[in-house]
Amino acid sequence: MIVRVSEAHVRDGLADEFLALLRELVASFPEQYDGLHRHDVLVDLADPSRVQYVSEWTDEAALVAYAGVDWRTQPVTFPDEERFLRQPLELRHFESDAEVGAPTSR
Numbered sequence: 001m002i003v004r005v006s007e008a009h010v011r012d013g014l015a016d017e018f019l020a021l022l023r024e025l026v027a028s029f030p031e032q033y034d035g036l037h038r039h040d041v042l043v044d045l046a047d048p049s050r051v052q053y054v055s056e057w058t059d060e061a062a063l064v065a066y067a068g069v070d071w072r073t074q075p076v077t078f079p080d081e082e083r084f085l086r087q088p089l090e091l092r093h094f095e096s097d098a099e100v101g102a103p104t105s106r
Contacts, residue, residue: 001037001096002057004067006075009086010049018084019043019051025078026053035062049086056096 010018022041030036035058044050057063063071075089 001098002060002063003094003096004055004057004063004071005092005094006053007090007092008051008053008084009090010051010084011086012049014084015043015048015051021078021084022051022053029055029066033062033066035059035065 008018019041026039026041029039037056037058039053039055042052042054044052055066057066060071067076068074072093073091075091077089081089
C-alpha cells in the first residue's frame, strides 16, 4: 500500500470554505478511483489552517490513474485552489507497514 499525504496551509479566514470544497470534491473518489482503499481529511488541532488529505492506494498503477505519471511530485488540485493557500501544497508518500497495521490477537 502507498499512503499519499497532501498538506495545505490555508489562508486566514478561508478554512471553512476550503474544507467544504475539499470534502465535496473527495466524497466521490472511492467510486471514481479503483485502488483507493481509504481516505481522510484531517485538520490540525493546534493549527486549523493546516489541512491534510490522506489517501491509501493499492499500488503505483492506482496512483497513476488518480494523479498521473508525475504522481510523486505533482499534487492533485481543484480549480482556483491557489487562492486558498498561503504556500504550494506539500506532498509526501509513504509505504504502509503491513505488519504494524495487521490485527493483533488478544
